[in-house]
Every structure is written in C-alpha cells, then in structure tokens.
Amino acid sequence: MGFRLGAEEVVVNGPKVAFKIFGLNVTETVILSWVVMAVIIGLVLFMTHNMSKDHPSKKQIVAEWIVETVNGMVRDAMGAKNLVYAPYMATIFSFSIFGSLISVLGLRPVTGDFSVTLTWALMTFFMIQYAKIKNDGVLGYIVGFSKPIALLTPINIISELATPVSMSIRHFGNVASGIVITQLLYFALTSLSRGLGMEAFPVFTIGVPAVLSVYFDLFTGFMQAFIFTMLTMANVGAAYPEEEQTAG
Amino acid sequence: MEFLSFLSIDYGTIILVLINTLILFLVIKHFLFGRVNAIIESRQADVSKTYEEADKSMTHAKELEANYNELLASAKDESAEIVKKATKKAQDRSDEIISSAKAEASGIITRANEDIEREKQRAMSEMKNEISGIAMMMAEKIIKKEINQKDHEALINDFIENVGDEVWQQK
Numbered sequence: 036m037g038f039r040l041g042a043e044e045v046v047v048n049g050p051k052v053a054f055k056i057f058g059l060n061v062t063e064t065v066i067l068s069w070v071v072m073a074v075i076i077g078l079v080l081f082m083t084h085n086m087s088k089d090h091p092s093k094k095q096i097v098a099e100w101i102v103e104t105v106n107g108m109v110r111d112a113m114g115a116k117n118l119v120y121a122p123y124m125a126t127i128f129s130f131s132i133f134g135s136l137i138s139v140l141g142l143r144p145v146t147g148d149f150s151v152t153l154t155w156a157l158m159t160f161f162m163i164q165y166a167k168i169k170n171d172g173v174l175g176y177i178v179g180f181s182k183p184i185a186l187l188t189p190i191n192i193i194s195e196l197a198t199p200v201s202m203s204i205r206h207f208g209n210v211a212s213g214i215v216i217t218q219l220l221y222f223a224l225t226s227l228s229r230g231l232g233m234e235a236f237p238v239f240t241i242g243v244p245a246v247l248s249v250y251f252d253l254f255t256g257f258m259q260a261f262i263f264t265m266l267t268m269a270n271v272g273a274a275y276p277e278e279e280q281t282a283g
Numbered sequence: 284m285e286f287l288s289f290l291s292i293d294y295g296t297i298i299l300v301l302i303n304t305l306i307l308f309l310v311i312k313h314f315l316f317g318r319v320n321a322i323i324e325s326r327q328a329d330v331s332k333t334y335e336e337a338d339k340s341m342t343h344a345k346e347l348e349a350n351y352n353e354l355l356a357s358a359k360d361e362s363a364e365i366v367k368k369a370t371k372k373a374q375d376r377s378d379e380i381i382s383s384a385k386a387e388a389s390g391i392i393t394r395a396n397e398d399i400e401r402e403k404q405r406a407m408s409e410m411k412n413e414i415s416g417i418a419m420m421m422a423e424k425i426i427k428k429e430i431n432q433k434d435h436e437a438l439i440n441d442f443i444e445n446v447g448d449e450v451w452q453q454k
Binding site: 047048049050051052055056058059060061062064065068069072075076079080082083086088091095098099101102103121122123125126127129130148149150151153154155157158207211 | 285286287288289290291292293294295296297298299300301303304306307308310311312314315316318319320322323325326329
C-alpha cells in the first residue's frame with residue numbers, strides 16, 4: 036500500500052515473510068505472536084507459581100483478581116452455564132491486548148494483520164454456530180434461519196456471516212490505521228527534520244510519535260481487545276442463553 | 284525480502300495463529316483458571332467447613348446448656364427432697380420426744396397420785412386409831428363406869444368405820 040506525499044511515495048507494507056514451512060508462510064506476525072505467547076505464558080506461570088490457599092502473595096492476588104473478573108464478566112454477559120467460555124475469553128483478550136501493545140516496542144502489532152483477526156473472528160463464528168446447534172438442535176438451528184418469516188432467510192444468513200467479517204475488520208482496521216498513521220507521521224517528521232537541515236539526526240521523530248502512540252497503541256489496543264471479547268461473549272451468550280431468558 | 288500485501292488473507296498465518304491461540308487457550312485454561320479456581324474452591328470449602336464447625340459447636344453448646352439446666356433442675360428437686368426429709372425426720376424426732384415426755388409426766392403424775400392416796404390412807408387410818416382412842420376415853424368419862432373394853436370395842440370400831448367414809452364426807 037502506497038501513499039504519495041509530494042514527489043515521494045510512502046510504502047506501508049504488510050507483514051514480512053520470515054520463512055516458509057511446508058509451503059506455509061511464517062510471517063513476522065506469527066513470530067511476534069510466539070513472542071506474545073511466551074510473554075503471556077511466562078506471566079501466567081509466574082503468577083500461579085507457588086500459590087497458597089491461606090497466604091496469597093501479591094502476584095497470586097493479581098491472578099485471582101484476573102480470574103474472578105473474567106469469570107464475573109462471562110457470568111454477567113453469558114450466564115453461569117456458559118462459564119466454561121471464561122478461559123477462552125481471557126485468551127482472546129490477553130492475546131489481542133498484548134498483540135496490540137507490542138507496537139509500543141516499535142514492532143509490528145500482531146493484530147494489525149487481517150489474517151489474525153479473521154482467525155479469531157472465525158473461531159467466534161464457529162462458537163456461535165456450535166452454541167446455536169446446542170441450544171436449538173440441528174433441525175431447530177436450520178429452521179431458525181427462516182424466522183420470523185421465510186422471506187428473511189437470506190438476510191438472516193448474511194447477518195450471520197456479517198458477524199465475523201465486521202468483528203475482524205473492525206479490529207484489524209483500528210490497529211492497522213494506527214500503523215499507517217504512525218508511518219506517515221514518521222515520514223512527515225523526518226521530512227521536516229530534513230527541511231531544517233538535520234538529515235543525519237531527525238530530531239522531530241523523538242517524542243512526538245509517543246503522544247500519538249498513547250492513543251493508537253494503548254487506547255485503541257485496549258479498546259479493540261475489549262470490544263472483540265465483549266462481542267464474542269454477547270454473540271455466543273445470545274446463541275446459548277440461560278433458560279429464564281429463553282422463557283422470558 | 285518478501286512482504287505480504289497490507290490487507291491480505293494468508294492461510295499459513297491463519298493456521299499458525301489458530302494453533303497458537305489454541306495452545307495459549309490450553310495454557311490459560313489449565314495453568315491460570317485451573318489453578319486459581321482450584322485455590323478459590325478449596326478456600327470456599329474451608330470457609331463452609333468453618334461455618335459447619337461453628338454450627339456444630341453452637342449445637343453442642345446448646346446441648347450442654349440443656350443438660351446443665353436439667354441437672355440444675357434435678358439438683359433443686361433433690362435439695363427440696365432432702366430438706367423435706369430432714370424436716371420430717373426432725374418432726375418425727377420432736378414428736379417422739381414430746382410423746383416420751385408426756386408419758387414420763389403422766390407416769391410421774393400417777394406415781395404422785397398413788398403417793399397421795401397412800402398418804403391419805405395412812406393419815407386416815409391413824410386418825411381412826413386416834414379417834415377410837417379419844418372416843419373410848421370420852422365414853423369412859425361420860426358413862427363413868429367400867430366398860431368392858433372387850434365387849435364394846437367392836438361397836439365403837441363399827442361406828443368409826445362409818446365415820447371415816449361417806450357419812451363424814453357428806454357433812
């Protein structure tokens with residue numbers, strides 16, 4: 036993807052292909068996702084190491100707070116019978132937020148790759164379908180598409196497919212726009228430095244991007260992780276509601 | 284260097300990210316949620332056990348209290364019984380003492396009456412003898428003649444016999 040600024044073109048690339056294995060591309064995204072995984076797994080193992088029932092350490096209190104919070108959110112959004120989804124929600128949330136926050140270190144955010152958010156959205160999509168089949172039975176699931184009237188069947192199918200598309204594009208778009216704007220800003224600031232005769236040392240690239248990074252990396256990263264997780268919870272929870280809610 | 288296009292769908296990435304997500308899910312499920320939930324559950328079990336024990340102690344205390352009250356009541360009954368028994372015993376004893384004293388007193392009175400009676404008899408027979416003597420003397424003087432003491436003594440004695448009894452007492 037290229038932007039033309041005056042006589043020069045700024046190129047914003049997709050993820051770099053590091054190597055290939057069995058014909059599959061192992062991209063920058065995948066390698067960074069391994070880093071993110073290592074960080075999360077390390078944190079999890081650190082927090083849950085040597086846990087004590089009676090005298091919890093600070094890290095154990097943090098671990099308990101995380102688990103209790105996620106359990107509470109899942110219970111509120113999906114009902115107590117869907118509590119099994121809590122670890123998955125924690126996985127998606129932590130993977131997403133660390134995958135976005137990695138850009139603070141100047142690395143390419145994992146969530147800035149459409150393949151990643153599409154993968155997660157497809158997982159959500161299949162979870163929704165599974166929950167619907169579990170709730171209505173196979174026949175009820177198929178018949179469910181022609182409700183309330185048969186005329187709406189195509190629209191129901193489209194809206195079902197729209198869920199993963201909108202979720203994945205929303206998350207990708209927000210993070211990717213951060214990448215693009217940051218690159219454009221770097222280019223602009225470098226040009227400004229060059230214009231003032233400081234080509235060897237582009238002074239404006241220090242400090243100024245950090246302010247934008249607070250919004251694009253921290254705020255957007257957190258917001259999108261939260262939105263993606265909440266949407267997953269809401270959609271899967273709605274597909275497999277509590278009995279009282281079905282009756283009411 | 285090969286770059287993918289900015290907006291691309293790459294099957295390699297999808298498959299590898301799917302695997303990564305599943306691995307991370309298993310780690311978080313087992314090591315974070317599994318461990319923490321186990322700790323929380325065991326803590327809740329502890330708490331409910333503590334409550335149970337407290338309830339048990341409470342029940343036990345109430346039982347003890349009931350036992351104690353029962354014992355106290357029975358002790359009260361027992362003490363009342365003891366007091367009653369002692370009172371009865373004392374009553375019996377005092378009755379016994381009183382009755383024996385009465386018997387003794389009546390014995391004393393009887394004896395005294397007998398003594399009095401005896402004394403009376405003695406005094407009366409003495410008086411009779413004296414009176415018969417005096418009567419003899421008086422008769423001797425009055426009739427101024429020798430009286431055959433032997434002939435008249437019986438007559439006089441008969442008179443005095445009568446005098447000592449009802450005839451005198453009626454006067």
